[in-house]
Amino acid sequence: MKIALIAHDKKKNDLVQFSTAYTSILEQHELFATxxxxxRISEATGLQIHRFQSGPLGGDQEIGAMIANNQMDMVIFFRDPLTAQPHEPDVSALIRLCDVYSVPLATNMGTAEVLIHGLEKGFFSxxxxxRERQEGGNQ
Incomplete structure (x- = not known):
């Protein structure tokens, strides 16, 4: 599975802690992050992560493009709902794309834990x- 890991500045420590706690699950998947x-996650956990630009510099849009092309299976995005973000339209677009393409999305620790345990149990096959159907139809 391809998983995007994103966090606003005030939530980065939370996502690093989450990733540290679930390294054994995350290491079995292809990881992407802004x-x-x-x-920070890679340094703390040793996980291999494909890094895009930071969110305000287009990283959210790069992940959004993967979602739109059915190349992302899950998004874990620890948002900071109490701080205005200069790239809020990009954040909203990313969330909308997850809804449009039925990509599981967690925007907080509680939902992320539910998704990660479901991932561990194979609930996202x-x-x-x-993805296989789309790839078969594009040939």
Whole structure:
């Protein structure tokens, strides 16, 4: 599964802690992250992560493009709902794309834990079926 890891500045420590707690699950998947978030998680956990630009510099849009092309299976995005973000339209667009393409999205620790445990138990194998069908139709 391809998983995006994103966090606003005030939530980066939370996502690093989450990733540390669930390293054994995350290491079994292909990970993507926005710039600084990916670097911090990688340094703390040793996980291999493909890093995009930071969110305000287009990282959210890069992940959004993967979602729109059915190349992302899950998004864990620890948002800071109490701080205005200069790239809020990009954040809203990313969330909307997850809804449009039925990509599981967690925006907080509680939901992220539910998704990660479901991932561990194989509850998201339907994403692989969708990707295989799309790839078969594009040939």
């Amino acid at each position: 710039g600084t978030t990916g670097l 339907w994403r692989e079926i969708i």
